[in-house]
């Protein structure tokens with residue numbers, strides 16, 4: 001019995017092995033790209049995003065690939081959330097939840113938070 005299985009396996013190897021390896025070498029590609037939207041789709045998606053992120057510039061949502069440096073991400077323009085600062089910044093829509101300020105205000109904010117943390121940690 002054992003020998004029969006062995007020979008079966010050996011036969012399977014001879015016939016099917018090469019094909020199986022080739023299949024493994026080319027795994028199915030999972031496409032996670034956002035679908036390209038037409039003008040109406042973009043407007044609707046932007047309206048949806050603006051419900052959560054009020055600082056999005058109207059009409060600034062772009063499809064993936066339309067702004068350089070963002071790969072396959074949709075991008076949008078936001079206005080800095082800092083008081084008295086109305087700098088604009090381009091962000092990927094996937095980063096909207098974590099970007100509030102323009103680049104210089106982000107640096108300032110980071111420094112301020114570090115200073116606060118340092119002072120809080122300092123023993124009196």
Ligand SMILES: [Zn+2]
Pocket residue numbers: 080081082085086087101102103104105106
């Ligand atoms: Zn700013």
